[in-house]
Amino acid sequence: MRIAVASGKGGTGKTLIATSLALTIAQSEAVVFVDADVEAPNAHFFLKPEFFESTPVTSFAPRIQTEQCNGCGECVEFCAFSALAMVKKKILFFPELCHGCEGCRIVCPKAAIEKDQSMKGSIERGRTRSGIDFRRGVLTIGEPRSPVVINALKKGLSQNQNQVVIIDCPPGTGCALMAAVEDADYCLLVTEPTPFGFSDLKMAVAALEELHIPFGVIINKQGLNGNKTEVYCREKGIEILGRIPYQRSIGERYARGLTLIDGDNSFADELRAVFNRIKIKGVKP
Numbered sequence: 370m371r372i373a374v375a376s377g378k379g380g381t382g383k384t385l386i387a388t389s390l391a392l393t394i395a396q397s398e399a400v401v402f403v404d405a406d407v408e409a410p411n412a413h414f415f416l417k418p419e420f421f422e423s424t425p426v427t428s429f430a431p432r433i434q435t436e437q438c439n440g441c442g443e444c445v446e447f448c449a450f451s452a453l454a455m456v457k458k459k460i461l462f463f464p465e466l467c468h469g470c471e472g473c474r475i476v477c478p479k480a481a482i483e484k485d486q487s488m489k490g491s492i493e494r495g496r497t498r499s500g501i502d503f504r505r506g507v508l509t510i511g512e513p514r515s516p517v518v519i520n521a522l523k524k525g526l527s528q529n530q531n532q533v534v535i536i537d538c539p540p541g542t543g544c545a546l547m548a549a550v551e552d553a554d555y556c557l558l559v560t561e562p563t564p565f566g567f568s569d570l571k572m573a574v575a576a577l578e579e580l581h582i583p584f585g586v587i588i589n590k591q592g593l594n595g596n597k598t599e600v601y602c603r604e605k606g607i608e609i610l611g612r613i614p615y616q617r618s619i620g621e622r623y624a625r626g627l628t629l630i631d632g633d634n635s636f637a638d639e640l641r642a643v644f645n646r647i648k649i650k651g652v653k654p
């Protein structure tokens with residue numbers, strides 16, 4: 370079963386909930402934890418895995434053989450991403466715009482485009498002391514296309530339904546979230562009762578409805594700022610699976626790299642109840 374943990378907005382406590390939930394479930398089931406927040410992966414601070422493997426993620430990039438190129442411009446015309454341009458019969462390549470589709474190489478009538486590789490990031494694997502199979506994607510600094518790494522990260526996952534896969538998604542509601550969440554059985558949306566949190570929650574809800582993925586909400590920092598989120602969820606028929614109070618002690622524990630259940634069992638029962646509820650709601654017909 371794949372459970373995505375997402376939030377429209379960064380800083381809601383998504384990773385805190387994802388890691389705490391993973392540790393709770395790992396007490397009784399096999400867990401794979403996937404840190405798909407590839408621009409700023411930080412779940413390792415909480416789960417503290419020992420890494421043992423790192424695999425580079427690359428994608429195709431064109432290398433123009435200028436001596437073979439006749440300046441016909443077919444590659445430029447083909448490229449839908451404007452990653453190629455021609456100036457005075459010379460091809461210019463803009464790597465940050467390239468999507469690695471390889472189409473330019475295929476359409477070139479002179480076989481003047483060779484395969485090159487562009488480094489997008491890496492996939493790292495480790496294991497935690499509690500036996501969690503930990504995986505994370507790390508995007509190359511400056512690389513704008515995080516879905517390439519997220520897709521590579523998810524490709525390596527098995528379809529074993531007896532395993533619980535927790536995917537810590539990137540914040541926001543853009544392509545990166547879509548890549549992380551698209552084949553999840555259930556999505557847990559972590560939100561906070563602030564104006565930004567509320568606004569971004571609504572966008573995340575719209576995205577999940579579009580993808581037809583069942584979801585529920587956990588309200589973190591409950592009590593911070595009114596009950597607008599509660600009212601919204603009630604009116605939309607969205608299940609609130611849990612509430613984490615706005616407490617200084619939780620913030621202090623977070624800053625020390627401790628999850629909600631490290632040395633404190635007060636949230637373990639609540640998180641177990643969340644998982645049991647997800648198991649019921651996330652089963653596909």
Ligand code: SF4
Nearest residue numbers: 448467468470471473
């Ligand atoms: S690989 Fe695709 S996106 Fe990249 S330059 Fe060629 S046609 Fe454009």
Ligand code: SF4
Nearest residue numbers: 438439441442444477
């Ligand atoms: S399609 Fe091939 S030959 Fe034509 S401009 Fe591009 S690289 Fe040169």
